[in-house]
Amino acid sequence: MTLNQHLTSSTIWRDYDLSEITERFRVKSPFGSKAGELELEARRFLWLSAKTKKELVPSELVDEYWHAMILNTATYRRYCEQSFGFFIEHSSGIPRSTDEAFAAYREAYRETLEFYELEFHNLPPAEIWPHPDRRLEERLARYKKPYRLHLETTNHCNLRCEHCYSESSNTEAHHDLHLIAAVLDEAKRLGVSKVTLTGGEVLSRPDWKEVFTKALDTCDNVYFITNGLLLTRKKLEWLTRQRAVRSLKKMETNIFQAYPYRYWSCY
Numbered sequence: 521m522t523l524n525q526h527l528t529s530s531t532i533w534r535d536y537d538l539s540e541i542t543e544r545f546r547v548k549s550p551f552g553s554k555a556g557e558l559e560l561e562a563r564r565f566l567w568l569s570a571k572t573k574k575e576l577v578p579s580e581l582v583d584e585y586w587h588a589m590i591l592n593t594a595t596y597r598r599y600c601e602q603s604f605g606f607f608i609e610h611s612s613g614i615p616r617s618t619d620e621a622f623a624a625y626r627e628a629y630r631e632t633l634e635f636y637e638l639e640f641h642n643l644p645p646a647e648i649w650p651h652p653d654r655r656l657e658e659r660l661a662r663y664k665k666p667y668r669l670h671l672e673t674t675n676h677c678n679l680r681c682e683h684c685y686s687e688s689s690n691t692e693a694h695h696d697l698h699l700i701a702a703v704l705d706e707a708k709r710l711g712v713s714k715v716t717l718t719g720g721e722v723l724s725r726p727d728w729k730e731v732f733t734k735a736l737d738t739c740d741n742v743y744f745i746t747n748g749l750l751l752t753r754k755k756l757e758w759l760t761r762q763r764a765v766r767s768l769k770k771m772e773t774n775i776f777q778a779y780p781y782r783y784w785s786c787y
């Protein structure tokens with residue numbers, strides 16, 4: 521059976537279980553509300569890519585989902601191999617900043633839309649696949665507003681590492697809770713969708729629960745960076761109940777099983 525016959529007759533590319541990737545995307549991505557539609561469009565894009573030797577260009581949103589697939593590398597590899605018989609590599613997708621490169625990129629995207637219409641007998645949905653004239657503009661628009669906030673909640677830390685970029689130590693003061701709340705409110709107003717609480721050591725604050733509560737009230741996606749030494753089971757349970765970080769269980773495993781004796785760095 522030729523590749524084209526396989527692609528036409530098989531439905532694995534459409535039916536393969538990608539729910540793990542999609543549910544993670546739904547929680548983590550600022551475009552999570554479109555997770556189901558983007559899964560389908562990414563499947564279609566990859567199917568088209570398998571069918572042609574030309575390099576196709578995904579829309580911004582499809583590319584977002586494709587990134588999520590690639591982060592889940594083992595599932596993505598199995599999906600490609602079972603659906604298409606080979607691995608489809610992700611290219612950078614960013615044209616070099618010359619007029620010719622941008623023109624070629626726009627043309628490749630236009631050809632992708634035409635190929636989509638030809639193969640699926642439908643126009644690609646415009647809310648996911650914008651007109652070629654808007655493809656790059658939408659990419660640039662994403663960088664015109666803040667997207668993610670790294671918030672230093674304190675200069676205090678239970679450690680005093682030589683390499684510490686913030687020169688934190690246990691003699692430093694904590695930042696004012698009202699100021700942290702004001703920054704979070706401003707971030708929300710500007711449309712920030714991800715907040716990372718960092719320090720120093722955020723868990724060394726006596727009011728760390730209030731900091732997390734305020735962050736969670738402000739933003740759907742809250743992460744934190746810790747050296748782990750103050751991260752007790754009780755705190756983990758509280759954080760899990762507050763849905764602070766979905767991967768806390770994994771993190772607990774990393775700290776308490778993989779590194780049972782010491783954990784030096786923040787990262």
Ligand code: SF4
Binds near residue numbers: 678683685686721785
């Ligand atoms: S654990 Fe992190 S914040 Fe604390 S002193 Fe070390 S590098 Fe700095």
